[in-house]
Amino acid sequence: xxxxxxxxHNGPYLVKGCITLLDAQGNQYEVSETIALCRCGHSNTKPFxxxxxxxxxFAAVNRAAASI
Numbered sequence: 001x002x003x004x005x006x007x008x009h010n011g012p013y014l015v016k017g018c019i020t021l022l023d024a025q026g027n028q029y030e031v032s033e034t035i036a037l038c039r040c041g042h043s044n045t046k047p048f049x050x051x052x053x054x055x056x057x058f059a060a061v062n063r064a065a066a067s068i
Contacts, residue, residue, distance in 0.1 A: 010060050012036035012049035023047050 003017030014036055015021075021029040021037075023046070036049035040058035043050045 007039070007060065010058055011053055012039055021047065 003015065003019055006014045006016075008014060014034055015031065016034040018032045021031055021035075023029070038046050038049045038053075039060065040053035040056055042052040042056050042058070044052065
């Protein structure tokens with residue numbers, strides 16, 4: 001199965017597909033569905049998103065220019 005990583009507008013990265021995720025302490029998470037990964041840095045469930053970005057005025061950095 002292919003894996004896709006999609007940044008949402010001022011929200012988390014959505015990861016869809018089968019992956020092994022390692023957190024900062026080296027803990028492994030086997031993922032086989034869609035998960036949301038924190039981008040704002042304020043989640044209480046890192047590396048997963050808990051929706052905190054909605055209350056912290058998180059604004060994603062400008063996107064890269066599209067390749068032609």
